[in-house]
Amino acid sequence: MGTGSWDYWAEIGQGFMEAALLLVTGDPETWAVIRQSLLISVTATLASMAVGVPLGVWLASAKFRGRGVLLAICNTGFGLPPVVVGLILSILLLRHGPLGALNLRFTPSAMMIGQFILSLPIIIGLTVVALQQLNPKLRLQMMALGASRGQTLWLLCREIRLPLLVAYMAGFGAVVSEVGASQMLGGNLPGTTRVLTTAIVMETGMGHYDRAMAYGIVLLLLVGLVVGLLTWAQQSDGHR
Amino acid sequence: MNEALLQASGISVYRNGRLTLQPTDFAVRAGEVVGIYGPNGAGKSTLLQALAGFLPLSSGTITLRGQVLGRDLTPFSYHRRIAAMFQEPLLLRGTVAYNVALGLALRRIGKADRKARVQAVLEQLKIDHLADRPIGMISGGEAQRTSLARALVLDPEVLFLDEPFAALDQPTRRRLVREFAELLRGRRMATVFVSHDFAEAAALCSRCAILDAGAILQDEPPTRVLERPGTSRVAEIIGIEA
Numbered sequence: 505m506g507t508g509s510w511d512y513w514a515e516i517g518q519g520f521m522e523a524a525l526l527l528v529t530g531d532p533e534t535w536a537v538i539r540q541s542l543l544i545s546v547t548a549t550l551a552s553m554a555v556g557v558p559l560g561v562w563l564a565s566a567k568f569r570g571r572g573v574l575l576a577i578c579n580t581g582f583g584l585p586p587v588v589v590g591l592i593l594s595i596l597l598l599r600h601g602p603l604g605a606l607n608l609r610f611t612p613s614a615m616m617i618g619q620f621i622l623s624l625p626i627i628i629g630l631t632v633v634a635l636q637q638l639n640p641k642l643r644l645q646m647m648a649l650g651a652s653r654g655q656t657l658w659l660l661c662r663e664i665r666l667p668l669l670v671a672y673m674a675g676f677g678a679v680v681s682e683v684g685a686s687q688m689l690g691g692n693l694p695g696t697t698r699v700l701t702t703a704i705v706m707e708t709g710m711g712h713y714d715r716a717m718a719y720g721i722v723l724l725l726l727v728g729l730v731v732g733l734l735t736w737a738q739q740s741d742g743h744r
Numbered sequence: 745m746n747e748a749l750l751q752a753s754g755i756s757v758y759r760n761g762r763l764t765l766q767p768t769d770f771a772v773r774a775g776e777v778v779g780i781y782g783p784n785g786a787g788k789s790t791l792l793q794a795l796a797g798f799l800p801l802s803s804g805t806i807t808l809r810g811q812v813l814g815r816d817l818t819p820f821s822y823h824r825r826i827a828a829m830f831q832e833p834l835l836l837r838g839t840v841a842y843n844v845a846l847g848l849a850l851r852r853i854g855k856a857d858r859k860a861r862v863q864a865v866l867e868q869l870k871i872d873h874l875a876d877r878p879i880g881m882i883s884g885g886e887a888q889r890t891s892l893a894r895a896l897v898l899d900p901e902v903l904f905l906d907e908p909f910a911a912l913d914q915p916t917r918r919r920l921v922r923e924f925a926e927l928l929r930g931r932r933m934a935t936v937f938v939s940h941d942f943a944e945a946a947a948l949c950s951r952c953a954i955l956d957a958g959a960i961l962q963d964e965p966p967t968r969v970l971e972r973p974g975t976s977r978v979a980e981i982i983g984i985e986a
Contacts, residue, residue, distance in 0.1 A: 641830055644798055648828035648904075649847040649894070652820060663836055 515713065523718035533694070534715070538722055541699040544612050545680040548619035552627045552675055555620075557668065560631025561657055565643070575632065581625020589621050590688030597689070610691035615699070618685035623675035630674060634667030635660065669734050677727055700726070748807075749774045749934050750795065750902050755804030757794050764790045766959045767803060772902060775932035779949030779966070781942055783981055787958040788938045789906055795936060796904045797822045808901065824851065827900035831907045833887035835894075840882065841866070841875040844893045851898075865897040868927065885916040892924070896931075903935045910940070921947055942982050946970070954978050 526534045563574060596602055597609040608614040638660070646656045661668065683701035690697030692706055700723045707716035748771035757765040765787050772778050780788045793799045795806065797819050806813040813822050827847070835843045841862055848858045866872040869889045874882055882890065888908060895903060909917045909924075925948050928935060939945040945952050946966035953963040954974075961981075962974035973979035 645834040650824040651850050655850050
């Protein structure tokens with residue numbers, strides 16, 4: 505192994521050490537980025553759940569012309585490129601664009617809207633799949649028990665709560681780790697729209713591998729923690 | 745003779761572009777257990793689901809205590825006065841007690857009243873020791889008892905049962921039918937019971953409608969049907985020589 509190669513690995517090791525230090529010492533800049541990432545992605549995914557689950561229930565049960573097309577659009581949304589969503593929303597939010605008056609460009613709200621659009625098809629699609637796994641006679645049984653429409657929706661959601669947790673995990677995982685839309689809609693402004701992914705790109709570009717690695721480790725830990733918690737909830741619930 | 749508690753007049757059902765239930769009259773009096781028997785595809789479940797208000801009617805009316813479904817009664821308020829049980833238990837995630845209490849909870853019955861009613865019906869069906877057990881940990885027979893308890897606890901004006909014991913093994917089925925017959929005699933609850941087993945229908949019902957190709961061929965007490973089948977087709981359906 506040459507000296508150059510040795511230096512390379514030493515630098516990587518140094519990066520890990522400094523990353524750990526940044527996290528342990530509670531570096532304010534690092535924690536601000538973590539806080540914004542969580543705030544934006546958790547809010548966006550919760551909003552997607554609030555809209556996507558009732559839409560999924562409706563799509564799974566309604567019979568109308570064009571239902572197949574709507575389902576196909578939702579499934580296509582699983583592979584929706586974040587940069588394209590970022591681009592379209594950026595154009596709409598331009599000062600003279602149709603949504604320019606909202607003055608949302610380069611704000612956390614714009615990023616939330618982008619992440620909401622990205623996670624919505626995932627939530628709808630997984631809700632539809634979960635409901636299609638249920639016995640079709642279950643709705644009849646709810647009716648026979650005297651459940652109102654609202655009570656039926658609640659009971660069905662309760663019945664598919666484990667797949668809904670998976671949907672939340674999938675939606676959150678997709679948006680917390682995307683960079684294209686966040687970069688274009690947020691602009692990576694420190695303290696407001698700088699999130700883990702945009703910060704990683706920026707720090708890597710500037711050669712600050714220690715910070716980039718710190719953010720990378722946090723991102724992995726964050727996704728691991730959320731998914732781990734939900735998986736634990738899923739497993740403990742599965743035994744009931 | 746008592747006036748009918750549930751009266752269906754000229755009801756018919758089209759499903760998938762086919763007339764699966766021909767215009768039919770059907771009545772159930774208070775305390776009466778009426779069976780619907782026929783071969784596969786005869787339209788037994790269609791008739792039961794139509795009577796229970798689960799299917800849109802192509803013609804005819806259903807009346808409960810003189811109130812016409814769709815005119816004096818909304819489907820929702822109708823369903824709050826009846827109960828139904830199907831071939832599969834269709835239980836929800838949770839414990840046996842949770843499932844049995846579900847219909848009462850949907851009707852916003854107070855917790856104390858709910859608990860007392862659930863306990864009473866669990867004891868009646870001999871599953872009170874299973875109250876706190878998750879439904880994933882009970883047998884098929886116990887699941888069907890739970891499903892039956894969930895329907896009975898509502899004290900419905902009419903109970904609809906769609907082949908409730910069909911998926912069970914023979915010994916469990918025989919035991920449940922025997923116990924259920926006693927239970928129905930004790931409660932005097934108007935019941936409509938679909939079966940593809942004539943002996944089972946005969947054991948439970950005071951009257952039995954023989955159905956074929958969406959039409960009722962004969963509607964009399966089971967012993968009378970056995971003694972004097974109305975047509976050769978009825979004799980063929982119940983498995984005796986005309």
